[in-house]
Amino acid sequence: MPGETEPVDVTIADGRVMAVVPAGRGDFGRTSTGASPVEASLSSTFARNDSASAERIDLEGRWVIPGLWDNHVHFSAWAAVSRRLDVSAARSAAEVIALVRDAMDGRPRATDGVPTGGAAVGGGVLVGFGFRDGLWADEPTAAGLDAVSGGRPVVLVSGDLHCCWLNSAALTRFGRAGHPTGVLREDDAFAVQRALDDVPTATIDAWALDAARAAAARGVVGVVDLEMAWNHDVWRRRAAAGHDLLRVEFGIYPQHLDRAIAAGLRTGDVVDGGIVRVGPFKVITDGSLNTRTAYCFDEYPGLEGRPDSRGLLTVPPAELEALLARATAAGLMPAVHAIGDHANTLVLDAFERIGCSGSLEHAQLLALADIPRFAALGVVASVQPEHAMDDRDVADRFWAGRTGRSFALASLLEAGAALALGSDAPVAPLDPWVTMAAAVGRTRDGREPWHPEQRISAAAALAASTRAGTRIRVGAPADLAVTDLDPLVPSDDPTAAADRLRTIPVALTLLAGRATHRTL
Structure with missing residues (x-):
């Protein structure tokens, strides 16, 4: 496991982790994985067993970690972008x-x-x-x-x-x-x-399968797909056709809320007994920084005096509260997009008034008084650290004097907020290692770190990129990844640690104990 030097054996059966013990003590008649116990795992051997067969895999001193999740993607758009x-x-x-x-x-x-x-x-x-x-x-x-x-x-x-x-x-x-x-x-x-997005079904599904293979090759076991479509039918179709490389939690948008409620869909429901689940109810309340439509308390330089000088509020508070109340009453967990500081305040206000939990997607610019509200309200900060690398120059121009509270990952963690990391692919690559590197280093392409005080540790970034923290848990689904390097190797240089994370090799990915990527 990451950060440790003593190897362990991990035994898997029936899609779950059955044991994690010091190396040499694993029940390899069933299957185990030698990994060292850390927050994720150093490995020497690995074993897997099901009703049909048993296998022992020698991991040769590699590290085993919980499988990675990308908590915010637009999957069909990501699949199509390489064709554009x-x-x-x-x-x-x-x-x-x-x-x-x-x-x-x-x-x-x-x-x-x-x-x-x-395309x-x-x-x-x-x-x-x-x-x-x-x-x-x-x-x-x-x-x-x-x-x-x-x-x-x-x-x-x-x-x-x-x-x-x-x-x-x-x-x-x-x-x-x-x-x-x-x-x-x-x-x-x-x-x-x-x-x-009106691509022939066979074409887009083939692209999606290619994208899933690429994700699995980076240790990804699951995604939250927030494509702006009726994803229930999309993922049922893909699952029926054999798309089984990723767990998928699909989002539902306001234009489909009536349909979802009529179908009895609730967040967390399993679709057709497989690895697809109903995900959150997604609402977009403002725009973005680069487009100068993120809704802010202050005017954008150069837009002063215009009706849209502070960005655009696309869903007013009363409408947002009505949507959240209706969705939560139907069993759908909200995931609300807000980027500008004013939009974030209004979304947190809505969560507070409705009395529901959920996630706030992006949270790029925050009023200082709002940072502790995430933990107090039980709202997850679903953030995309690589956006800070893409947007640092435009933020310095349009959010001048406020960038110390933008992409404020360390401040959110220190205030007790739960972080969920994602890419927003295709806005950034669907690769959690790239995401984690941005969170840990706050730099890219050899530039000086941007607001390094908002860096977070590699352990915190890994924990926010899995559904199991940083440790392999006995009894948990055997959603695991095996890396050639220790992702939590101690380092006094966050930039060097980030560079290491960004391209870390993945040798094996398991979904419920089944290999979805393997180079061993």
């Missing part, structure tokens, strides 16, 4: 336009019968992903895209998912003809993205 035109490196609208021009000239080859970069829609729509315009000196416009795209529709989705940039052909295609800029934000952008 990558514009994330662009530092201006002009650079994006140049990338679109090159894609048009190159006529991207077909993949799975669908044009690369236009989400038939009819030749070019779809790109990843632009972040918060610090651009020039403005994105439909006319700029028109100049290089001819009559082919182009839709570019921002890296934070809260904005889309369309050319004139795409504006017409998606019912926005005549829009003055071609830049759609929040609900208008989400509507276009839902239309982009």
Whole structure:
């Protein structure tokens, strides 16, 4: 187990951990895993047993940890993003336009019968992903895209998912003809993205299976899927077709609340007796930082005096409280998106007035007085540390003077809050090691750490990335990962520890004792 040097044997039977004992004492007639007892596990051997067969696996001094979870993903969007035109490196609208021009000239080859970069829609729509315009000196416009795209529709989705940039052909295609800029934000952008998600079922499910394999290869055993769709049918279909590499808890959005209640869905319910469960009730109350729509107490520099100068509150308090009251009465646990400090205050107020627990998704900028409220109200801070690495420069500009209380992971932990780490993939990679590295190091790409006082320990990051803390528990489901390196190796250098975490090799992943990834 991590952080320890004495090996142990872990015995697994019927999908559960049956014993963790000093090495050499394991019942290898059943199956065990030599791992060293730490908060996660150093291993020498590993054993697994079920009614049909027994196997002994020598882990050769590797470490065993509880299987990892990504607590906030948009799974179909993540599965599709690698098939889209990558514009994330662009530092201006002009650079994006140049990338679109090159894609048009190159006529991207077909993949799975669908044009690369236009994977989400038939009819030749070019779809790109990843632009972040918060610090651009020039403005994105439909006319700029028109100049290089001819009559082919182009839709570019921002890296934070809260904005889309369309050319004139795409504006017409998606019912926005005549829009003055071609830049759609929040609900208008989400509507276009839902239309982009109209991929043939066989195609998107094949991509999802590829994404699940990649996740399992990083030690992931489960995800909370907050795709903006009726995910009940999506994951039932995938499970029936043999998608069995990840546990999935799927979210339900307000537009589907009536349907969920009518179907009797409750958070935690198992779907069709498998590894899919009903997840939380997701509400989005404000926008994002890069899109300058996160709802804040202070005005955004450069937007002073405008009606939206403090961002956008997309669900007012009375409506939010009504939604939470109805969902919790039906047995659905709320997961509420809030990024700006004012939005976070209002969401915590709603939790307090309703008297329910749940999770607050993102919690990127917090009023100091709100930090202790998470623990007091029993609200989980579901946070995405890699966003701090993506957004540090735009935060320094638009949240100047307040960044000491943004992505305040250490402050939340010190105040007793429960943390749940995630990626928000495709906003950041679906890789909990990348997530943990950002939480531990607060740096990337050789830059100085950003607000290092908000770093958390590797043990805290690992605990927030599993459903079992940092220790393997006897009697718990055998959802485990085996790493080549100790993720909790002591270090006086948080940056070095973060660099180690970011690329840590995973040799084996088990879901209920069944290998979903294996290089041993």
